Amino acid sequence: MKRQWIILCLLFSWYASDAQELKTENVILITFDGLRWQEVFSGADKKLLRSEKYCASPDEVAAQFWHRDPAVRRKRLMPFFWSTLATEGQLIGNRRLGNKMSLTTKYWISYSGYNEMLSGYPDPDVQHNRKVNNRNVTILEWANRQPLYSGKVAVVGSWDMFPYIINTERSGIYVNAGNVPATGSNLTVKEHLLNAQLAQMQLRWPAVRQDTLTFQYAMEYLKREHPRVLHLAFGGTDEYAHKGKYDAYLRIIYQSDAMIQELWEWLQSQEQYRNKTTLIIATDHGRGHLDRRSWKKHGRIWYPGSNHVWVAVIGPDTPPVGEVKVKARHYQYQIAGTIAYFLGLRFSPHQSPQSLSSW
Numbered sequence: 001m002k003r004q005w006i007i008l009c010l011l012f013s014w015y016a017s018d019a020q021e022l023k024t025e026n027v028i029l030i031t032f033d034g035l036r037w038q039e040v041f042s043g044a045d046k047k048l049l050r051s052e053k054y055c056a057s058p059d060e061v062a063a064q065f066w067h068r069d070p071a072v073r074r075k076r077l078m079p080f081f082w083s084t085l086a087t088e089g090q091l092i093g094n095r096r097l098g099n100k101m102s103l104t105t106k107y108w109i110s111y112s113g114y115n116e117m118l119s120g121y122p123d124p125d126v127q128h129n130r131k132v133n134n135r136n137v138t139i140l141e142w143a144n145r146q147p148l149y150s151g152k153v154a155v156v157g158s159w160d161m162f163p164y165i166i167n168t169e170r171s172g173i174y175v176n177a178g179n180v181p182a183t184g185s186n187l188t189v190k191e192h193l194l195n196a197q198l199a200q201m202q203l204r205w206p207a208v209r210q211d212t213l214t215f216q217y218a219m220e221y222l223k224r225e226h227p228r229v230l231h232l233a234f235g236g237t238d239e240y241a242h243k244g245k246y247d248a249y250l251r252i253i254y255q256s257d258a259m260i261q262e263l264w265e266w267l268q269s270q271e272q273y274r275n276k277t278t279l280i281i282a283t284d285h286g287r288g289h290l291d292r293r294s295w296k297k298h299g300r301i302w303y304p305g306s307n308h309v310w311v312a313v314i315g316p317d318t319p320p321v322g323e324v325k326v327k328a329r330h331y332q333y334q335i336a337g338t339i340a341y342f343l344g345l346r347f348s349p350h351q352s353p354q355s356l357s358s359w
Helices: 001-013 037-042 059-065 070-077 081-088 110-119 141-143 191-202 211-225 238-242 246-267 334-343
Strands: 024-033 090-092 098-101 153-157 174-177 230-233 277-283 311-314 328-331
Touching: 001 334, 024 246, 024 334, 059 070, 059 246, 070 246, 081 090, 081 246, 081 311, 110 141, 110 174, 110 334, 141 153, 141 191, 141 230, 141 334, 153 211, 191 211, 211 230, 211 246, 230 246, 238 246, 246 277, 277 334
Parallel strands: 024 230, 024 277, 098 328, 153 174, 153 230
Antiparallel strands: 090 311, 277 311
């Protein structure tokens, strides 16, 4: 496991042989829930795009996102990814080129995927999206235990499961997730306004906050607290996919790409973060790819392809090779070790002695 982490780290940072030489001082992990590699690397799917079952106005959506050339198509869907990231960072997971990235957990659902990504351990007992505190120590919790990062680690997410995945009771990490307002004694004016807006709005999903609000909460937290490590977790892609709304799924991808661009440009304007921050962008799981119906769902056995994932990285220690085209295999659990590497930490996956009975 450690060796494979190192391989992934070296792929991102070929010339950095010693963590002391790294320029990275901050890491921001951004996750999309259930965003398929097919859309990331090839843009909109023609069969889904032209289906009135999945798109309310196929012609209108096609006018925005369709092109015969997949290189043009993907850039229409994710302009920041395929302009800035493709020239200044790296993208891994285009299976059409033999560059593969997969889950190793047997349960291709969100809790399992996030646990593997953050703890570096595909726990076979994490089989359900239940509100049970994670027994595994994540890289976020591990970083928060270190003097350099103590109190400088935070999570802002759309899904209300993150307090359990991060195990806030044990880790002590600040987590704002789900349809929950920001808390604290020194909230900004905008945070108070966001809290008021959240309280008054009709919720789209009971367990998942709208990503635009999550992004604004994350930006305000960055400006207020200046964390060294932040996990920003979007959730809209998975919600729209489960509902079979391919048009909304495409639009939230496009919108999220724009929000990531806004974040990156802000980071580059700040002394603490400019040329000192590595951005890692990933997904917790893929989606089925057998037919036009299976894209809506994910899970083992009935939805093959749900274990296919991807990752993108940009930062001062990442060689700008763009889309990685070499044939290779990478795994979700390597992300935890890669985060640790950029933070200059030694991290090995391990569990707390929590009883298995709660799972």
